[in-house]
Amino acid sequence: MTTYRLEIRVTPRPGILDPQGKAxxxxxxxxxxxxxxxxxxxxxxxxxxxxxxxxxxxxxxxAMCEKLLANPVTENFEIDRVETGTTEAG
Amino acid sequence: MTTYRLEIRVTPRPGILDPQGKAxxxxxxxxxxxxxxxxxxxxxxxxxxxxxxxxxxxxxxxAMCEKLLANPVTENFEIDRVETGTTEAG
Structure with a gap:
């Protein structure tokens, strides 16, 4: 088993209002x-x-994005790998 | 003049509590x-x-990160270019 470090970016879809971005x-x-x-x-x-x-x-x-992290109606998500380390147990 | 599309990621520094991450x-x-x-x-x-x-x-x-977008005491930031387009006026 390998430990993967991922970055998930969840952004508002184009056309969806983004009050924080406006501010x-x-x-x-x-x-x-x-x-x-x-x-x-x-x-x-x-x-x-x-x-x-x-x-x-x-x-x-x-699957995490679809179930919890992103709202599929208003948000898109992208997943990137950041770096890999190996654990001692196989 | 060229239009640059940038992505700025502001993340809590290691060691700083992150209640949203914990949740x-x-x-x-x-x-x-x-x-x-x-x-x-x-x-x-x-x-x-x-x-x-x-x-x-x-x-x-x-400069935007240092002045507004990130809190230098608790947050790190990274800047990436996403894509470039050129504007018609020079």
């Missing part, structure tokens, strides 16, 4: 960054997972 | 994923920015 956009403009546009805020979830292969780890993470 | 960890265990560990939740901020070069865009994004 940050506004704050950046107030601070003088007038060339910033289209600010969207999502979640970046890091977790460690034991699995036999990277495909298995990604499949588990996809 | 997700607990919920994943309750749903049967007992092999998940070390869940940390941060923000994934996407934004569009006009700049002369990628270095200039990253420097601007770093």
């Amino acid at each position: 940050i956009h506004h704050a950046l403009h107030s601070l003088g960054w007038s060339d910033v546009d289209d600010v969207r805020v999502g979640k970046a979830i890091h977790l460690e997972l034991e699995a036999d292969s990277e495909e298995a780890a990604r499949a588990e993470a996809t | 997700i960890h607990h919920a994943l265990h309750s749903l049967g994923w007992s092999d998940v560990d070390d869940v940390r939740v941060g923000k994934a901020i996407h934004l569009e920015l006009e700049a002369d070069s990628e270095e200039a865009a990253r420097a601007e994004a770093t």
Whole structure:
């Protein structure tokens, strides 16, 4: 079994209102960054997972997103591997 | 001027308590994923920015993180480029 470190990014779908992104956009403009546009805020979830292969780890993470981490109506998700370590027990 | 699309990830520093991560960890265990560990939740901020070069865009994004987006005491940030488009006006 290998320990996989994954990053899951959950972001609002295009067209869905994002009040947190709007607030940050506004704050950046107030601070003088007038060339910033289209600010969207999502979640970046890091977790460690034991699995036999990277495909298995990604499949588990996809199931977690579908069941708990993302709202399929309003949010998209992406899964990336960050780094791999091996555990002592096989 | 080129439009850069950046992703800024703001995550709690190691050692800082992360109650949202703990709650997700607990919920994943309750749903049967007992092999998940070390869940940390941060923000994934996407934004569009006009700049002369990628270095200039990253420097601007770093300044935004230091001034507004991240709390330097409790959070780390990383900046990635997502994709580049060119605007019609130079």
